[in-house]
Amino acid sequence: MNQNEIQWDKLLKIKTTGRDDSHSDQYRYPYEPTPYMVLERLANSGLIRKSNTLVDYGTGKGRVCFYLSYQTRCKTIGIEYDERIYKGAVENKKTAVSGNRGEFVLCSAENYELPANVDRCYFFNPFSVEIFQSVLARIYESYYENPREILLFFYYPSEDYVSSLMTQEQLMFYDEIDTSDIFPGGDNREKILIFQVI
Numbered sequence: 001m002n003q004n005e006i007q008w009d010k011l012l013k014i015k016t017t018g019r020d021d022s023h024s025d026q027y028r029y030p031y032e033p034t035p036y037m038v039l040e041r042l043a044n045s046g047l048i049r050k051s052n053t054l055v056d057y058g059t060g061k062g063r064v065c066f067y068l069s070y071q072t073r074c075k076t077i078g079i080e081y082d083e084r085i086y087k088g089a090v091e092n093k094k095t096a097v098s099g100n101r102g103e104f105v106l107c108s109a110e111n112y113e114l115p116a117n118v119d120r121c122y123f124f125n126p127f128s129v130e131i132f133q134s135v136l137a138r139i140y141e142s143y144y145e146n147p148r149e150i151l152l153f154f155y156y157p158s159e160d161y162v163s164s165l166m167t168q169e170q171l172m173f174y175d176e177i178d179t180s181d182i183f184p185g186g187d188n189r190e191k192i193l194i195f196q197v198i
Contacts, residue, residue: 008036012070014092016063033063034124034155037182042192043071045177047151050074053117057109057135058126062089062102069098074120076102079112110134114142122153129160140170143197150197155179156189171195 005017016033048054050073056064059078069076080086089104105112110131114121121139123132143150151174154161165171173195180190 002035004036008067011097012066013095013097014062014066015088016061016066016092032124033060035182036063036067038155038179038192039064039067040071041177041179041182042153042155043068047153047175047194048072048074048120052120053077053115054120054122055079055112055114055118056122058124059089059104060085062092062096062104064122064124065089065102065104066092066096066098069101073101075117077115077118078102078104079107079109080104081106081108110138112138114139116142116146116148118142119148119150120153121150122155123157123161124155125158125161129164132161132164136168136170139197143170152195152197154193154195156191157193158189162193165193165195168195170197172198 009016042048048068052072053075054065054068055077057079059065059080062078065076065078068074078089080089083106086104086106093102093104109127139150139152152171154165157165175194177192177194179192180186180188183190
C-alpha cells in the first residue's frame, strides 16, 4: 500500500484504506477510497472553498469528506447505503481532526433529498447509471427549487457515466482535472470531470 495513503489516514486520525466489495452488486459498486493524491488535486483546484457544502455520494468510510473539510474548510455530507461501512464513517468522525464539520447520512443515494445549501457533489462511480439518473433528478429538483451554482465532480468516470453525462441537457461541461500523471500506465480515465447544473 502507498505510504502516502497511510500517512494521510494517520494525520487525519481516520481509517479509510482498503477495498470492500462484500455488499456490492450490479447496481452498487465496491467501496474503494479515492487516492489522497487525487483529492489533493481537487482541493488545490480552488473550486471547493470554506463557503461550499459538498455531498459525497457513496462516501464509504468518509475519506473524501474528512480530507476536503480538513484542506478547504468546506462543510460535507457523506451519503452511504451500506450500514456496516456507514458505521466505519461514524467511528472515524469520533477521532477525525475535521470531524465536527461534516455529517453522515445512512440512505440510498436515489432517496436522498439534496439540501438547499449543497453546491458541490462528488462521485467515484459509486453506483449504476440507473441509480445515477435518479440521483441527478434529485439534484435538478433541488436546483430548480433553489437556483445556485452546483458543480458535480466525477473521478475516474466510467464509460457509462460519461455517455450519460453527455446526454444531460441540464448539465454543462465545466472543466477537467487531469490526474493521469499520478499513476503509471497512462489510463485515460484518470481524471476528474466537472459539470455544472444549468
